[in-house]
Every structure is written in structure tokens, then in C-alpha cells.
Amino acid sequence: MVQKYQSPIRVYKHPFELVMVAYEKRFPTCPQIPVFLGSEVLRESRSADGAVHVVERSCRLRVEAPRLLRKIAGVEHVVFVQRNVLNWKERTLFIEAHNETFASRVVVKENCSYRVHPENEDWTCFEQSASLDIRSFFGFESALEKIAMRQYTANVKRGKEVIEHYLNELISQGTSHIPRWTPALAREEDAPSQARQREPDSLEVCGPSNAQDLAPESVSTDGDKLDADYIDRCLGHLTPMQESCLVQLRRWLQETHKGKIPKDEHILRFLRARDFHLDRAREMLCQSLSWRKQHQVDLLLETWRPPALLEEFYAGGWHYQDIDGRPLYILRLGHMDTKGLMKAVGEEVLLRHILSVNEEGQKRCEGNTKQFGRPISSWTCLVDLEGLSLRHLWRPGVKALLRMIEVVEGNYPETLGRLLIVRAPRVFPVLWTLISPFINENTRQKFLIYSGSNYQGPGGLVDYLDKDVIPDFLGGECLCNVPEGGLVPKSLYLTEEDQENEDQLWQWRETYHSASVLRGAPHEVTVEILERESVITWDFDILRGDVVFSLYHAKQASMPGPREPGARASGQLMDRGWALGANFSCVEAPLICREGESIQGSHVTRWPGIYLLQWQMHSPPAHMACSLPGVEDVLTALHSPGPRCKLLYYYEVLASEDFRGSMSSLESCTSRFSQLSAATSSSSAPSHSSSLVSRSNKESYASLFESLLSSSPSGKPQLKQA
Numbered sequence: 021m022v023q024k025y026q027s028p029i030r031v032y033k034h035p036f037e038l039v040m041v042a043y044e045k046r047f048p049t050c051p052q053i054p055v056f057l058g059s060e061v062l063r064e065s066r067s068a069d070g071a072v073h074v075v076e077r078s079c080r081l082r083v084e085a086p087r088l089l090r091k092i093a094g095v096e097h098v099v100f101v102q103r104n105v106l107n108w109k110e111r112t113l114f115i116e117a118h119n120e121t122f123a124s125r126v127v128v129k130e131n132c133s134y135r136v137h138p139e140n141e142d143w144t145c146f147e148q149s150a151s152l153d154i155r156s157f158f159g160f161e162s163a164l165e166k167i168a169m170r171q172y173t174a175n176v177k178r179g180k181e182v183i184e185h186y187l188n189e190l191i192s193q194g195t196s197h198i199p200r201w202t203p204a205l206a207r208e209e210d211a212p213s214q215a216r217q218r219e220p221d222s223l224e225v226c227g228p229s230n231a232q233d234l235a236p237e238s239v240s241t242d243g244d245k246l247d248a249d250y251i252d253r254c255l256g257h258l259t260p261m262q263e264s265c266l267v268q269l270r271r272w273l274q275e276t277h278k279g280k281i282p283k284d285e286h287i288l289r290f291l292r293a294r295d296f297h298l299d300r301a302r303e304m305l306c307q308s309l310s311w312r313k314q315h316q317v318d319l320l321l322e323t324w325r326p327p328a329l330l331e332e333f334y335a336g337g338w339h340y341q342d343i344d345g346r347p348l349y350i351l352r353l354g355h356m357d358t359k360g361l362m363k364a365v366g367e368e369v370l371l372r373h374i375l376s377v378n379e380e381g382q383k384r385c386e387g388n389t390k391q392f393g394r395p396i397s398s399w400t401c402l403v404d405l406e407g408l409s410l411r412h413l414w415r416p417g418v419k420a421l422l423r424m425i426e427v428v429e430g431n432y433p434e435t436l437g438r439l440l441i442v443r444a445p446r447v448f449p450v451l452w453t454l455i456s457p458f459i460n461e462n463t464r465q466k467f468l469i470y471s472g473s474n475y476q477g478p479g480g481l482v483d484y485l486d487k488d489v490i491p492d493f494l495g496g497e498c499l500c501n502v503p504e505g506g507l508v509p510k511s512l513y514l515t516e517e518d519q520e521n522e523d524q525l526w527q528w529r530e531t532y533h534s535a536s537v538l539r540g541a542p543h544e545v546t547v548e549i550l551e552r553e554s555v556i557t558w559d560f561d562i563l564r565g566d567v568v569f570s571l572y573h574a575k576q577a578s579m580p581g582p583r584e585p586g587a588r589a590s591g592q593l594m595d596r597g598w599a600l601g602a603n604f605s606c607v608e609a610p611l612i613c614r615e616g617e618s619i620q621g622s623h624v625t626r627w628p629g630i631y632l633l634q635w636q637m638h639s640p641p642a643h644m645a646c647s648l649p650g651v652e653d654v655l656t657a658l659h660s661p662g663p664r665c666k667l668l669y670y671y672e673v674l675a676s677e678d679f680r681g682s683m684s685s686l687e688s689c690t691s692r693f694s695q696l697s698a699a700t701s702s703s704s705a706p707s708h709s710s711s712l713v714s715r716s717n718k719e720s721y722a723s724l725f726e727s728l729l730s731s732s733p734s735g736k737p738q739l740k741q742a
Contacts, residue, residue, distance in 0.1 A: 023169055026267045027148040027260065029247035030180055034187055036111045036136050037198035039144045042186035043113070043134070047077070052182045055082045055175065057097055069203060071109035077102045079117075085167050092158050095121060100128070108201030111136045126164070127153040145247075146183075148176065173260035246270065246284065255288055256395040265296045272302065277309070285386070285397050293433030293460070308431045317375060317431075321383070324376045329512060330365055333357060334373065335505030338384065339402075340489045340498075345392045346437045347384035347399040349377065350491060350502045354407030354443070358421075359414045359618075360508030363532070363561070363668060367420045374424050378432045385435075398437030400484065404494065406443040413447070414620075415559060416532060416670045418454055425458050433460070439467045440484060442475040442494065510563055510616060513668060532559075532670035535635065537567055542636035547673055549625050555674040556631060557622040562613050565665030566638035571608035571623055574630045607631075612638055637665050 032039050049058045057080040065074045079100045083090055090096060098121035105114045115132040130150040137143035152168055154161045190196070246267055251258055258266065266288055273281040281287075287305065294301040312318060326334070335352035342348050362370060381399045388396045441448075448469075456464060468484075475481050481490055490496025515534040535543040547556060556571075600606065607626075613619055625631065 023152040023165060024268065025148075025150045025152075025169070025172065025176075025261070025264045026271070027146075027176060027248075028251055028263050028267050030146045031137060031247050031249055032144045032146065032183065032187070033142075034144060035142045035198065036134065036144045037108075037200060038187065038190065038196070039134060039183065040106065040113065041195070041198055042183050042190060045186045045189075046182060050182065052185055053175065053178060055084060055171070056080075057082055059102075062101070069109075071107060071201060073104075073106040073108070075104045075106075077104075078120075084171055085164075089160055089163065089167075092160070093122070098122070111200075122157070125154070125156050127151075127155070128168075146180070169261065173264075176260045254389060254395055255284060256397070262291070262296050265291050265298050265301070268298060269302060269305070273305075282309070283386075286382070289397065289432075289434040293462070304430070304433070311431055317379070320372075320376050321379050324372060326373050326376070327365055327369065329508070330361070330369065330373060332503060333361055333364075333505055333508050335503050336377070337502040338380070339491065339500055339502060341388060342400040342438070342484050342489075343486055344400075344437070344484075345388050345394070345396050347381060347388060347396075348485070348489070349381065349399060349401045350404070350500060351401060352404045352406075352493075352502060352505055353412070354405045354409075354445075355505035357505065357507045358412055358417050360510070360513070362417055362420060363510075363513045364508045366514060367423075370420070371424055371427065374428065378428060378435060381435060382432075398435050400438045400440065401436060402440045402442070402481075402485075402491075404442055405445060405448060408445050408447055408451070411618075413451060413454075415557065415672070418451075422455060422458050425455060429458070429460055429463070434462070436463055436466055438484065439463075440475075440481065441467065441469045442481070443473075444469050444471045510561060513561070513563060515563075515666065515668070532668055534563075534666065534668050537565070537635050537637050537665040537667065539637045539639075542634050543667070544635075545633040545671065547631045547633070547671070549628050549631055549673070551675070552625055552627055554625050555622055556625065556633075556671065557620075557674065558633060558669065558671040559618070559620045560613075560635075560667050560669035561618045562615050563666040563668060565615055567613050567635045567665050567667060568610050568638050569608075569613055569619065570606060570610045570634045570636075572604050572632040572634065573607045573625075573627065574604040574632070575627075604632075633671060635665075635667060635669075 034042075046053075046056075047059055050056045059077045059079040061075060062078055063074075063076040066072065079102055080097045081100060082097050083093075083095060085093075098119060100117050100119050102115060102117040107113070113134040115130070117128075117130040117132075119126065119128040128150070130148070132146070132148045134144055134146050137145050150172065152165065152172075154165050154168075157164050246263075248263070251263060251266070255266075266284070269287055269291065270281070270284065273287070282305070290305040290308070291298075291301045294304060316323075333356070335356040337350060339348050339350045385396050385399060448471075470480060476495055481494065481496075487496065489498055491498055491500035491502075493500060537543050549556075560569075608621075608623055611619070623631075
């Protein structure tokens, strides 16, 4: 594989002629570059007018490699041939170099150029590119490649320092100006006038005063190239190889990508996310650009207006910046009714809002970079978990959260500088166990977790936030305008009838369903189970009326034909002539569910076959029975006006092997969380909210974990949350 290097544009704020004199001082030897052992001129020629000077040199470089590798290769130094073409008239120098040693095994090519800055004729630009192709090298190809690229990039940085050294030396010796080249006749005529215009020791190394005062953004070398000063000022310190990756990826986008290319900060995030592996970063960036185009994300900040309900109940917002100048986003997750929000606005609206937060974060980073005069490419998130409880571990909500993490990780890499989690309750380890495998390792290392009141005092928030920025609800003095959240009224929950288009309806049904229950006409869902010990889980809300929920099992379905496991069916789901106990059995005792209640439960199947989830309207005890309604009852209910119950439900089937994996995950969650929070939890008691959660759910705590992870035993109590 051919390794390539491409430098950004490096700017010397000195005239071209002075830089050329400094460059020539590197030959025939250069003590400032220890690996450069010396050089000799092979050929030299000049044009008739003296404007073009061509020099070909043989240069010897010491091999800095392990002794074993040098002994196998049989050399202590390598020879390169360098050809320089200096054009005084055009004020350019082009350099080509290639290796002579091991030329049949290793091919090294280098191209450099010096030219006048396009916007300031008294400045000089330098650009460099190189390639390394190791065809064979005694079985040490990989080792040689790493050594060669490491040494080359080290010498790149050293090369600029050497030129700066000789420029300073020339100036200290009184040589601050070198006249520009002119034809021989013109030089004789203009000599007196030039002597009058310039003093011998005049210092003109920065050009006219107005050129030196150019704004940083205006000092550019070319519209499609980057200069090193801009990188240091706006993007931060990068190694030569990191600079090369940025330049190459940016150039590739300019050549292949139609339309506006991403900003340099955005490109750099993808390179960092892939440890500056150029091919992997290119692939990740291309997928993200395609995703942005498909979903019109570039227009999101202009077009997105969150629903009023989201503005009222979504407990998150921007709040000044942290101690390093990063924009600060506060999320009061414990005060937010995630389940209610998802059922009231839908998963897609929530995802759209999260994307708008990330887009706004990038915009704020750019603003802070200009405001503070240093590169700021990420933001800080402060998450308050006071109030986090079992309702936040609603399984469809966790699945939606994992999807959002996946979208953000894939399209906004390296945007989170630090995540501060405060007042983490005892239920947090379960949530962490579920989501942490989906978070990039580099991102997880940015998490700081505080339980109880450990966030207060030294070692807490004051290490990352100025005291006058800490919000009032965390003991600070700064008024925080982030909404407090709260429970979303169930009257605001969406139903299938509320969906505006087919896409929304499809997305709605992908997560949960709404149903109406009439007297004598229950709502039923059939699930085909192929192997025992599979787990059926359910979660539903009663929006209107009271219903009775039951779960039945039948050895076979009355309707022939194959059915996908977990498939939903409607209509007459079982033969109404079947008798309880003979053709089917009740495997979960009927549960009366009142209006406004939320029910969570699960069932580990003992046998394969058909399982029926049934919701029917609640009747007085005398009329209740664990049986299926007859055909006449159904027809009467459909054609007769009467009360109607409404519910919103979700169900899922987990295979037995996944069930066992979930149990293993649950068993390991406590120790994993302990490693994260040992520093913050060992010296303080749990917060009040944590203790409250533990006491109020002491008996059902383990049951909900099992329901969440689809691991509860058959016949366990149903969980209700009003």
C-alpha cells in the first residue's frame, strides 16, 4: 500500500528572495538536521539571462532504525537525489527528490514548492507532498513503513524550524533585504534609484503595514488549500501526519463531492473519531454526508420549530459555557417524562429535536472560537438525574434512546467534550448497562459521574464550571431557564388517528399501537412462539375506560398457513367454538386495568404455540369470566353504539438465547457502574431521591428489571404506574 503525505500551506512572513538565501544555507551540510549527513552537487546549470537556476544534488541521510534492521539491510545511510529548479523571475522554487538506495525495493518520492503568497508579495508560501511505496524489504515491510513515516513527519516540522533559524541569523547579521531579480540591463540602469529608495540595513521582512494587519480569515493562500497558521489558530495543534490527513481528505472532497463541502472543523471531527485513519474517516464522513442530504439536515436550524408541548416538557437547554469556553447544555433527565414525550410527540419528533440540539451546538462552538480566540470544537453536557426512576427504563423508550445514540455517534462524532452526570440514583447502573455498549469508547472516557451531593465542593462542578454559571437547582447562584419538565398529561398522547401522513403512521406502528375496545368486541394480538422459554413482554397505557387484560395459549391456530414469530393479527384470531381448558388455556390471570394506569409485564413461555394478548372492556364481577366472547357478542358490539375504551400498547418477543444474554448483562451491571463512580460514591451517602426510589419500589425493583430485560418468570405480578 502506498502511504501519502500532504502538508498544509506554511507561510513565512518574509520575502521570497530572503527565504531562498536562508534555504541555500542548508547546504552542503546542516547541523540543525542531525540525520542530514551532507550533500554534493551533481549537475548545475543557468539560463542565459540568469533567471533560472537548476541544481541536482546527491544527499546522504543517516538511517535511524533498530540496529537489527540496519544490519540486515547492510547500510548506515541512504542516498537521495534532489533536483531544484529556482526561477528568480517567477519567484518560485520547485524541488523533486527520490531515493537511490534500495530503489528496487522501496520507492520514496517528494515534491516541494516555494512561491510568493497570492495576497502579499512580501510573504512566501511553502507546500510539501510525499509518497512511500514499500514493495519488499526482507520481511520487515510493516516495520519499515512505520519507522519511515515517523521520521519523515518529524523532519517536516524540523525543516520549517531550520528555515526560521537561518532567517533570524541573516537578519541578526544585517541582511534583511535581498533585491529582486531584474534583467542585466535593467539592473545597471536602476541601481542608483534603488540605492536612494532603500537604506542598506532597512528591515522589510513583513511587507507593507496594511498587509501585516490583515484579518486572520483573509490570510489565505488558495481557496482550496489550508495554511498551517490557520490550522493552529482555528483548529488546534495537529501533528504533521494529522495535518496531512486533513489536507488530503479536504482535497478529496473538493474533487469528488458535489456542492458545498463540510467545514474544516467538521472534517476534523471524523478524522479524530477514526484515529486519523484516512480511509475509515472518509467512509464514515461519506455515509454522514449522504444521511444529511437525505434528511435535509443542513436546513434543520432554519426549518425546525419544536412543538409547543416539547418546549414545555422537554427539560433541556443551553446555559452559558464551561470553564474551558465550551458551550454548556443542561439536561434535567430525572425531571423529564420520557415515556410521555415519546407517546405525545413520537420518536421521530424527539429525534429531530436532538439533531437540532447537535446542530446548534456546532454553531455555538464556532461562535465561541471567535469570541475566545482559540479553537473550541466540542461542548459540555450537564445531566441532572434527580428523579430518575423506573418510568425512565421503559423498554420502547430505551430502544428509542439507543437509536438516537447511534444516529448522533455516526453523524456528530467528537462533539461532546465532557459529560457531567450529577445526583445519579441507584437505578442508574441499569440504564448505564443498557446504553454504554452503544457509546464509543472515546466518548465514554469523557463521562464524569457524581452520586448524592458529591458534585458540590472541590473535585465537583467547580472544577469544570465557573461558580457564577452553576445553576440554582444545583446549589449555584445562576438562574437557569431550562424547563423543569414534568409529567405529560395522557390526554395529549397521540393515537393512530392523529398521525398526519403514512410515514408518521408507519413510524408510530413500528414502536407501539393504539386500539379501541368495545363491549363484547375485545382487542386481541396473536404471537406465534417457536421455542419454549421465549419471553413475551408488554407495556400499555389505558387512555379511557377500564379494561381486563389476559394472556392465553393454544397449541395451534384455527387459521392455517405460516406466520412470522411475533406477528400481529386482527379479526377473529381464535375459533370461538373452542372451549377453555380443552383447546386453549389462560396462562396469565385476568388483570383489571383502570383508566390512566400504565401496565408493564412479561411472560416466559413454557410451550411453543399460539399466544393471545387480549384486552376486553371491564364488566361487573358477575359477568367476568376467563373465556372468549362469542360471535353474536362481537356482532352486537360492532353495530350498537356504546362506551368505548382506548389504550396504547407495545409488545415484543425475545428469544430464549437473548433472554439469557440479558440476564448476564443485568448481573454484571453493578460492578461496571462501581468502576465508573467509585471516586464519587465511596465518600457520600445516596441522595434523597435515590433512597426514595429504593424504598417505594423495594418489592417490585427486581421485577421491573426482569420486565425491562424480558426475563421475568411466568405468572409474576403485573406492575402498575399511575
